[in-house]
Amino acid sequence: MAANQPLLQVNNLRIEFPNRRGTLVAVDDISLHIDPGEVLGVVGESGAGKSLTGAAIIGLLEPPGRIAGGEILLDGRRIDNLPYEQMRRIRGKEIGAIFQDPLTSLNPLYKISRQLVETIQTHTDMSATQARNHALDLLDSVGIPAASERLDAYPHEFSGGMRQRVVIALALAVNPRLIIADEPTTALDVSIQAQIIGLLRRLCRDHGTAVMLVTHDMGVIAETADRVAVMYAGRIAEVGPVEAVVKDARHPYTHGLMGSIPAVGHHVERLTQIDGAMPRLTEIPPGCAFNPRCPKVFDKCLAERPDLRPAGRTDVSCWLY
Amino acid sequence: MGTMGVMAAFVLRRIFQAIIVMLVVSLLAFVMFTFVGDPIAQMVGQDTSLADRAALRDRLGLNDPIILQYARYLGNVVQGDFGISFRTARRVDVLLAERMPATLELALVAALYALLAGVPMGVYTGLYPDRWLSRVFQAVSLAGISLPTFFIGILLILFFGVVLGWLPTFGRGQTVQVGWWSTGLLTVSGLKSLIMPAFTLGMFQLTLIMRLVRSEMLEVLRTDYIKFARARGLSNRAVHFGHALKNTLVPVITITGLQLGSLIAFAIITETVFQWPGMGLLFLQAIQFVDIPVMSTYLILVAAFFVVINLVVDLLYYAVDPRLRMDSSAAGATG
Numbered sequence: 027m028a029a030n031q032p033l034l035q036v037n038n039l040r041i042e043f044p045n046r047r048g049t050l051v052a053v054d055d056i057s058l059h060i061d062p063g064e065v066l067g068v069v070g071e072s073g074a075g076k077s078l079t080g081a082a083i084i085g086l087l088e089p090p091g092r093i094a095g096g097e098i099l100l101d102g103r104r105i106d107n108l109p110y111e112q113m114r115r116i117r118g119k120e121i122g123a124i125f126q127d128p129l130t131s132l133n134p135l136y137k138i139s140r141q142l143v144e145t146i147q148t149h150t151d152m153s154a155t156q157a158r159n160h161a162l163d164l165l166d167s168v169g170i171p172a173a174s175e176r177l178d179a180y181p182h183e184f185s186g187g188m189r190q191r192v193v194i195a196l197a198l199a200v201n202p203r204l205i206i207a208d209e210p211t212t213a214l215d216v217s218i219q220a221q222i223i224g225l226l227r228r229l230c231r232d233h234g235t236a237v238m239l240v241t242h243d244m245g246v247i248a249e250t251a252d253r254v255a256v257m258y259a260g261r262i263a264e265v266g267p268v269e270a271v272v273k274d275a276r277h278p279y280t281h282g283l284m285g286s287i288p289a290v291g292h293h294v295e296r297l298t299q300i301d302g303a304m305p306r307l308t309e310i311p312p313g314c315a316f317n318p319r320c321p322k323v324f325d326k327c328l329a330e331r332p333d334l335r336p337a338g339r340t341d342v343s344c345w346l347y
Numbered sequence: 348m349g350t351m352g353v354m355a356a357f358v359l360r361r362i363f364q365a366i367i368v369m370l371v372v373s374l375l376a377f378v379m380f381t382f383v384g385d386p387i388a389q390m391v392g393q394d395t396s397l398a399d400r401a402a403l404r405d406r407l408g409l410n411d412p413i414i415l416q417y418a419r420y421l422g423n424v425v426q427g428d429f430g431i432s433f434r435t436a437r438r439v440d441v442l443l444a445e446r447m448p449a450t451l452e453l454a455l456v457a458a459l460y461a462l463l464a465g466v467p468m469g470v471y472t473g474l475y476p477d478r479w480l481s482r483v484f485q486a487v488s489l490a491g492i493s494l495p496t497f498f499i500g501i502l503l504i505l506f507f508g509v510v511l512g513w514l515p516t517f518g519r520g521q522t523v524q525v526g527w528w529s530t531g532l533l534t535v536s537g538l539k540s541l542i543m544p545a546f547t548l549g550m551f552q553l554t555l556i557m558r559l560v561r562s563e564m565l566e567v568l569r570t571d572y573i574k575f576a577r578a579r580g581l582s583n584r585a586v587h588f589g590h591a592l593k594n595t596l597v598p599v600i601t602i603t604g605l606q607l608g609s610l611i612a613f614a615i616i617t618e619t620v621f622q623w624p625g626m627g628l629l630f631l632q633a634i635q636f637v638d639i640p641v642m643s644t645y646l647i648l649v650a651a652f653f654v655v656i657n658l659v660v661d662l663l664y665y666a667v668d669p670r671l672r673m674d675s676s677a678a679g680a681t682g
Binding site: 084086110114115116117118119122123125126127130131132133134135136137144145148149180182193196197199 | 570571572574575576577578579580581582583585589590593594667668669670
């Protein structure tokens with residue numbers, strides 16, 4: 027085993043949705059990797075395939091969606107073709123997940139304690155008492171005040187921010203090595219978002235947990251991620267260290283994306299706007315998927331699909347480089 | 348303390364509402380019965396003179412205004428006197444008490460069977476909508492929901508009673524007296540007699556419960572907390588039964604409760620088809636004879652069943668759904 031083997035390796039992943047009129051390709055031949063303890067941000071517009079990639083990694087693609095090609099490796103071991111029961115044991119234990127809406131992520135009928143304890147006991151041999159104590163420690167660590175009193179509360183007795191803390195506690199319950207965080211703060215107040223992101227970052231750093239942070243909020247990425255992958259129409263447009271992507275984007279799409287973010291401090295006359303919209307899955311053009319909107323489009327872009335290749339400090343799929 | 352107080356106030360309020368409901372039901376029933384026919388005509392022979400008839404009518408108080416008759420009836424009911432049956436000249440409460448065990452046993456067995464078969468069938472069809480067994484269940488439920496009760500009953504009688512001769516076609520079979528309660532559950536012939544009526548009566552409820560559980564399961568399985576439960580690596584068993592099924596229970600309890608009420612009320616048809624000696628059959632005979640005291644008391648009793656069942660259903664909500672148990676002391680923290 028190589029010493030610098032990535033924790034997670036996704037090779038040429040393709041996700042399809044068969045329907046009556048044919049097959050929609052939602053994620054088309056993407057490859058990425060996450061190193062142990064690393065935070066990989068995944069950005070893109072709605073429908074770019076970010077969440078689907080996350081769902082595929084934890085093995086919870088909802089039918090009829092299916093992995094049609096490629097492979098997903100955890101520690102060099104293939105996990106995309108595991109039987110349901112084996113994959114279930116990896117979920118929560120090796121790969122945790124946090125979803126968008128904390129208000130609906132917890133079962134309303136059960137106490138927090140029960141939901142924590144059942145998660146802990148599913149993956150460990152702890153006794154009920156040990157699991158309960160561990161649950162208490164978890165609540166403490168995610169910053170729930172007076173955790174011992176709140177342990178036996180029901181989800182509806184918590185606010186949205188507090189519930190997302192509980193969700194984080196659940197996701198980290200047995201110390202997974204990777205967390206798929208799918209828009210973990212989108213549903214929260216802006217003031218709470220920063221707290222939750224800060225908490226997630228701190229906990230993952232303390233435990234050496236790697237994070238795949240799916241979001242469309244570049245601000246969150248810039249603050250949190252080590253590397254960032256920019257997705258467009260089911261493909262990766264650009265991937266690289268966060269600082270390089272933010273400051274020195276190569277792909278015209280990334281460039282436009284960064285230009286559209288207002289910055290405090292220096293005055294800009296107008297924010298950049300990318301004309302048009304991301305194509306629907308049924309209407310992805312041949313060649314580069316971005317070609318109808320690209321300001322620098324030329325002949326080759328219309329004919330051939332570019333592969334991800336190194337350019338400067340990032341990897342870019344664009345014929346300009 | 349806090350919760351108990353809230354609970355007690357809730358129950359008291361519901362009991363008060365229940366009394367009003369029952370008053371209204373009984374008044375409506377009483378007024379309605381004056382259009383059913385003339386009870387005197389059923390009670391006397393053809394050769395009774397008009398003078399005798401008038402005297403009898405006077406003696407029974409049937410000449411008084413309807414409101415007065417109702418008030419008198421109500422006054423007696425409050426004192427525990429439900430009147431004398433016009434037809435049998437026996438006390439109405441005794442008559443109904445004799446018939447009640449038959450109806451309640453029938454309704455409870457039917458409800459139990461509907462629940463014990465309906466919920467698992469609903470869960471199965473909800474979890475595996477595409478399996479062939481689910482399709483069979485769906486088809487059966489379509490039949491159960493669209494065929495009228497009496498028709499199913501008659502078919503059963505024809506097949507199992509007449510053609511095969513396995514099961515008795517009418518009556519309760521042998522009964523055993525336990526205190527004032529006569530039960531058919533302790534003898535073989537009683538149990539055999541119960542099978543077809545209970546199946547007939549419960550069939551509609553079964554399909555209703557199955558379809559309800561199925562659609563609720565499909566709904567709940569799409570929710571975020573089920574997705575999150577899977578993401579936590581919980582076993583299928585824990586996800587399906589621990590998390591999903593419990594979340595389908597509130598509507599299921601509602602419908603089942605209401606249906607238990609209608610099982611008792613609408614046992615009339617099943618009891619007629621199978622000549623089951625229950626309250627429904629008694630009520631039907633009472634209508635033919637314009638036996639107003641029996642009819643009124645039966646309706647009040649059925650209303651009372653509905654009210655009690657509704658109260659129990661509401662209390663069960665509290666047991667199942669913690670969000671309803673919220674009182675001021677447990678308000679959520681912020682932050």
